[in-house]
Amino acid sequence: MADDDKDSKTEDPSSRKLGKAREDGQVAQSQEVKSFLMLGGALFMVAVMGGWIADKVALRVRVFLEQPDTFHLDAVGLRDLLARLLLDIGLVLAMPIAMFIVLAILGGVGQFGLIFSAKKITPELQKISPLAGFKRLFSVRALVEGVKGIVKVVVVSAIVAALMLPRLRTPELFMDQDILVTLGQIHRLLVVLLISVVTIVGAIAAADFAFQKYKHIEELKMTKQEVKDEHKNAEGDPQIKSKIRQLRMRRARERMMARVPEASVVITNPTHFAVALKYDMDMMSAPVLVAKGQDFIALKIREVAEENEVPIVENPPLARALFAAVEIDHEIPPDHYKAVAEVIGYVMRLKKATKR
Structure with missing residues (x-):
């Protein structure tokens, strides 16, 4: 068994193992x-x-x-x-x-x-x-x-x-x-x-x-499995990293969804894309994108908007453009001011008409 273990150790020791041996006085x-x-x-x-x-x-x-x-x-x-x-x-x-x-x-x-x-x-x-x-x-x-x-x-x-x-x-x-x-x-x-x-x-x-x-x-030579295990420990277990990444994405999505009720309007594609914009004429210089999503996420954004009576406007070209060009919590670029202004103006007029 000892000979088999020795024969399997074909890889040169890593710098980490050499350092550990040095710390132990070896x-x-x-x-x-x-x-x-x-x-x-x-x-x-x-x-x-x-x-x-x-x-x-x-x-x-x-x-x-x-x-x-x-x-x-x-x-x-x-x-x-x-x-x-x-x-x-x-x-x-x-x-x-x-x-x-x-x-x-x-x-x-x-x-x-x-x-x-x-x-x-x-x-x-x-x-x-x-x-x-x-x-x-x-x-x-x-x-x-x-x-x-x-x-x-x-x-x-x-x-x-x-x-x-x-x-x-x-x-x-x-x-x-x-x-x-x-x-x-x-x-x-x-x-x-x-x-x-x-x-x-x-x-x-x-x-x-x-x-x-x-x-x-x-x-100090190592087996191939020891090299893989050490690399995994140094870089982090891929499964754990994947779970952490999924948890972060879920929390970020939850925070994003929590802001949809604050939006002034949701622009859709009508089902493949959805972007939620918030605009306060007195507080903001330009509308801010507070949420965006594609397919399933877009559908959830629509559902939350409907539940909270946020206006939904179908404008496929504008929805796709804002989804690709603007990140969450960023102002829309000047290239889209005119199109977004028309949508927000339409929503404001709609609200006034509803009140009357």
Whole structure:
């Protein structure tokens, strides 16, 4: 079942799923990148800062060799001396330590940016389950990590052996030269050794980072149904959207019908179109269309108009023109002033005649 589920996940993860995984702290990260940066920092410290650090430490330690008679060898004196020595050396090593801390932070932030997620530190029973731990122990990821560790050990050991064995075969050379020359040679050898190791670890880090990105995408892949469901959730369920649209249309139609009794006249086609116009000579500069409809809606407008004794005038060309050109609650355009004025004038005359 697990294989079938994996085989069905053929779609790349959406940006929404990637974002959700990031919020949960699930990102692609390579420990080899961090190792590469730390080794690079060590190389920089040895090659560039090594002499400065050695001079500062030697300056602090020289007092032990030059003025041993000034030390108090009682408990308090030794404690103060040791505290001062540790403080002095700590101040010298503060810069390299700070550099390693910054590199360790950059090793993570540089890969996936800043993430604030409490889920990674939230206790879960699955994390302490022996069965889950056993599965992780023999997973593909664990196998890759194991192979990667073996490759690193073999390569680094080979580099160390290639550089150190020739020197170990001729130890007498170190006995016949000045100690400063020997220290210089050891420093150069250490720099070359670190450069070689950093180069190899850098290549491993680049390959591992690419693999972790690939593995991360593979773990988050989605089935076609998941993509459809997510798209549906993002855009909204079409059925729900349709129901909401129908509800809005019904409410808008009810509001429109409620205004038909206020109309001054309803112009019809006679059954296919109907428009209701309202005009108050003292309050309006032009008639306003308060309701319009076609077929069934037109019939309802006629019924409401008849129930409320609103005059109905059949004028098919004008009804079709106003239906197409004027929106609800808008004034009629000047092109139709003359035709509408004739209709309203006719209605007004009809009302006067009725009153008489």
